[in-house]
Amino acid sequence: MKNEQTQIPTIDSLGEWKRTDNCGTLRQHHVDRDVILMGWVNRRRDLGNLIFIDLRDREGITQVVFDPQVNAATHEKAHVLRNEWVLAVKGTVVPRLEGRENRDLPTGEIEIKVEEVKILNLTETPPFQVDGAVDASESLRLKYRYLELRRPQIFENFRKRHAIASFIRAYLDERGFMEVETPILTKSTPEGARDYLVPSRINRGMFYALPQSPQLFKQLLMVAGFDRYYQVVRCFRDEDLRADRQPEFTQVDLEMAFVDEKAVMDIFEGMMGALFTRIMDTKIESPIPHLTYQDAMNRFGTDRPDLRFAMELVNITDIADQSDFKVFKGVVATGGMVKAICVKNAAANYSRKMLDEISLVATANGAKGLAWIKIAADKWQSPVAKFFNDETKLALNGRLDAVPGDLILMVADQPAIANAALSALRLEMAQREELIKEGEHAFVWVTDFPLLEYDDAAGRFVAVHHPFTAPVEEDLELLLEHPGKVRARAYDLVLNGSEIGGGSIRIHNASIQETVFEALGISPEEARSKFGFLIDALKHGAPPHGGMALGFDRLVAIMAGVNSIREIIAFPKTTSGTCPLTVAPSPVDPKQLKELGLSINL
RNA sequence: GGGGACGUAGUUCAGUUCUGGUUAGAACGCUGGCCUGUCACGCCGGAGGUCGCGAGUUCGAUUCUCGUCGUCCCCGCCA
Numbered sequence: 001m002k003n004e005q006t007q008i009p010t011i012d013s014l015g016e017w018k019r020t021d022n023c024g025t026l027r028q029h030h031v032d033r034d035v036i037l038m039g040w041v042n043r044r045r046d047l048g049n050l051i052f053i054d055l056r057d058r059e060g061i062t063q064v065v066f067d068p069q070v071n072a073a074t075h076e077k078a079h080v081l082r083n084e085w086v087l088a089v090k091g092t093v094v095p096r097l098e099g100r101e102n103r104d105l106p107t108g109e110i111e112i113k114v115e116e117v118k119i120l121n122l123t124e125t126p127p128f129q130v131d132g133a134v135d136a137s138e139s140l141r142l143k144y145r146y147l148e149l150r151r152p153q154i155f156e157n158f159r160k161r162h163a164i165a166s167f168i169r170a171y172l173d174e175r176g177f178m179e180v181e182t183p184i185l186t187k188s189t190p191e192g193a194r195d196y197l198v199p200s201r202i203n204r205g206m207f208y209a210l211p212q213s214p215q216l217f218k219q220l221l222m223v224a225g226f227d228r229y230y231q232v233v234r235c236f237r238d239e240d241l242r243a244d245r246q247p248e249f250t251q252v253d254l255e256m257a258f259v260d261e262k263a264v265m266d267i268f269e270g271m272m273g274a275l276f277t278r279i280m281d282t283k284i285e286s287p288i289p290h291l292t293y294q295d296a297m298n299r300f301g302t303d304r305p306d307l308r309f310a311m312e313l314v315n316i317t318d319i320a321d322q323s324d325f326k327v328f329k330g331v332v333a334t335g336g337m338v339k340a341i342c343v344k345n346a347a348a349n350y351s352r353k354m355l356d357e358i359s360l361v362a363t364a365n366g367a368k369g370l371a372w373i374k375i376a377a378d379k380w381q382s383p384v385a386k387f388f389n390d391e392t393k394l395a396l397n398g399r400l401d402a403v404p405g406d407l408i409l410m411v412a413d414q415p416a417i418a419n420a421a422l423s424a425l426r427l428e429m430a431q432r433e434e435l436i437k438e439g440e441h442a443f444v445w446v447t448d449f450p451l452l453e454y455d456d457a458a459g460r461f462v463a464v465h466h467p468f469t470a471p472v473e474e475d476l477e478l479l480l481e482h483p484g485k486v487r488a489r490a491y492d493l494v495l496n497g498s499e500i501g502g503g504s505i506r507i508h509n510a511s512i513q514e515t516v517f518e519a520l521g522i523s524p525e526e527a528r529s530k531f532g533f534l535i536d537a538l539k540h541g542a543p544p545h546g547g548m549a550l551g552f553d554r555l556v557a558i559m560a561g562v563n564s565i566r567e568i569i570a571f572p573k574t575t576s577g578t579c580p581l582t583v584a585p586s587p588v589d590p591k592q593l594k595e596l597g598l599s600i601n602l
Numbered sequence: 603g604g605g606g607a608c609g610u611a612g613u614u615c616a617g618u619u620c621u622g623g624u625u626a627g628a629a630c631g632c633u634g635g636c637c638u639g640u641c642a643c644g645c646c647g648g649a650g651g652u653c654g655c656g657a658g659u660u661c662g663a664u665u666c667u668c669g670u671c672g673u674c675c676c677c678g679c680c681a
Contacts, residue, residue, distance in 0.1 A: 048637035192681040466681040
C-alpha cells in the first residue's frame with residue numbers, strides 16, 4: 001500500500017470532461033450545481049483524512065475538498081497532489097460550514113465537494129513559488145517567465161494592457177481610423193537610432209532594417225489618400241536598455257491628412273480622457289495644460305516635466321553674479337547660469353552626509369558640484385554663506401520664496417548641464433520628501449520645440465524630432481542661415497515626467513523637405529539614395545498631414561503602477577538585451593552564415 | 603563606452619569582511635511520517651551548498667587581491 005503512494009502518479013487524459021466553470025465565479029447561489037473545474041494547485045492543506053486544495057486559474061481561486069466519505073478512492077489519490085500540478089475536478093458546489101467561510105476569497109462562501117479528480121500534468125519542483133510572498137530575482141523570473149505570468153497580480157497587468165489596447169482600437173475605429181500593417185523588413189535609414197539589420201539571402205551583401213517606427217510608410221499612406229491611419233505596432237531600436245526602454249517596443253502609431261497640430265492633439269487628448277475614465281475610473285485635467293519647450297526648460301530643466309509637484313527651477317544667475325563666490329562668478333563669466341530649487345521645510349531633515357549623497361545626483365548629471373543653503377530664522381547655514389552679503393541673501397530668499405526651514409539647492413554650469421542636474425535633483429528631492437501622491441496623473445503638452453539642434457559629436461545640426469517634421473512657416477527663411485532658431489510644428493505628450501507620445505505636422509512639400517535635408521548636411525545624392533522614394537511621393541500629390549505615436553508600453557506601465565516596462569511585456573529582455581528564457585541572441589550554424597555570405601569577425 | 607549596487611541551499615537572505623582555520627546557518631520550498639474543517643494548516647523527522655567563474659597571495663581562500671561573467675539602477679546613447 002505504501003509503495004503505491006511513492007510511485008510517480010500516472011497522468012490522466014482529459015477524455016470527455018468539459019470545463020463547466022472557471023475558478024473565480026462560483027458563489028452561494030451556485031450551491032448544488034454539478035461542476036467540472038480545471039486549473040493549477042495553488043496550495044494544498046492535507047489534514048490526513050481531509051484534504052483541501054486551492055485550485056487556481058486566471059479568473060481566481062476555488063477551494064476544493066477531498067473527503068473519504070464522499071469518495072474513498074478519490075481521496076486516496078489526492079494525497080499525492082502537489083503545488084502547481086494541473087488538475088480537473090468533478091464535484092458539487094456546497095456551502096462552507098458556518099463560520100468557515102473565507103472572507104479574503106471572492107469564492108470563499110462555497111467549496112467543491114470532489115467526487116472525481118484527474119491529474120492532467122505533474123510538475124518538477126518549481127524554481128520559485130508561484131504563490132510565494134518572497135520574490136525571486138528578476139533573471140530567474142524571466143527564465144521561468146511562464147511561472148511568473150501565472151501569478152495573479154502579474155496576470156492582471158496583462159489583462160489591463162489588453163483592455164487599454166482594445167479601448168484605443170475601438171476609440172480610433174469610431175473616429176474613422178483604419179489599422180494598416182506596414183513592413184517589418186524595411187530599409188535602413190540614416191538619422192535617429194541604430195538599426196537592427198537583417199541580412200538578405202536572395203540579395204547577398206544587402207540588408208533589411210527593422211523599423212524604428214513606421215514613420216515613412218504612414219506618410220506614404222497619407223499620399224495614397226488613406227486619410228486616417230493607425231497601427232498598434234512593434235518598433236525596434238538597437239540602443240542600450242533602461243527600465244523604460246526595450247529593444248522592441250509597441251507604439252500606437254497614427255497619421256491624419258488635412259489637419260493641423262490641434263486636430264491631432266485633440267484626438268489624443270480625447271483618447272486619454274476617455275481611457276482614464278474607463279480603465280482608471282479617474283478624470284484627467286481637461287484641457288491638458290500646454291508648455292512651450294522654452295518654458296519647460298526654464299521652469300523644470302527638462303522637456304518632460306513631472307507636474308505632479310511644484311518645486312520649480314529658479315534662475316538666480318544675476319544674484320549669484322553679485323556674490324563673492326568665485327565658482328558662481330566664473331561660471332557666469334563664461335556664459336553659464338546659476339539655477340536653484342527651494343525644498344520647502346526640508347532644512348532640518350538633511351545631514352551633511354545626506355547632502356553629500358544628494359550632490360552625487362548633481363555630479364552624475366554632469367555638474368561639478370552642488371551648493372546648498374539651510375535657511376534658519378535669521379541666518380543661512382551654508383558652506384557658501386560667507387560669499388553673500390545681507391543684500392544678496394535677501395534678494396535670493398525673495399527670488400525663491402524661501403522662508404526659515406527651507407533648503408535651497410543651487411547648481412552653476414552651462415545651461416544644458418545646470419538644467420539637467422537641477423531637473424534630476426528636483427525629482428530626487430520630490431521622492432525623498434514624498435511630494436508625489438499615489439494615483440495622481442499629470443499630463444502636459446510640450447510644444448514649440450526647435451526643429452534642429454547642433455550635435456557636437458556629429459559636427460552638424462540634427463533633427464530634434466525627425467527630419468520629416470514641418471518647420472513653423474514664418475521661420476522657414478531661417479532654415480539655412482540660422483538652423484537652430486527654426487521652430488518645429490512638433491508636440492510631445494508627457495505624463496508624470498515620462499514622455500509617452502510625440503508627433504508633428506509633416507513636410508508635404510518636396511522642396512521644403514529637400515531644404516531640411518540640406519540644413520541637416522545631407523547631400524542631394526544621399527537624400528536621393530536614402531529618401532528618394534519619399535521625395536517622389538511628396539511630388540505626387542501629398543496632402544498636408546500630421547500624426548503622432550504613443551509609447552504604449554510606458555503608458556501601460558504608468559496605468560498599471562509599475563516601475564519598469566518589463567512588468568507589462570510578456571517576454572522582455574534583460575538590460576543587456578538577452579532573453580534568459582530562450583537564451584537569445586545565440587550563435588547560428590555556419591551553414592546559415594554561408595548562405596547569407598556572412599563571416600564573423602570579432 | 604563610463605559610474606554604482608548585488609552574486610552564499612531550489613528560493614529569499616544572514617554569516618564569513620576590518621580579524622583567512624577543518625561541522626557555512628535561518629525561513630520558505632522539497633521529502634518521509636502523523637493529523638476530519640484547513641485556508642501562510644499544524645506537529646515530528648530527513649535530504650539539499652563547486653559560497654557566480656578564473657587566477658594570485660597563503661601551510662590553508664566562501665572570506666584578502668586582481669581579472670572575468672551575469673543581473674539591476676544611472677550617465678552617454680535612444681530622430
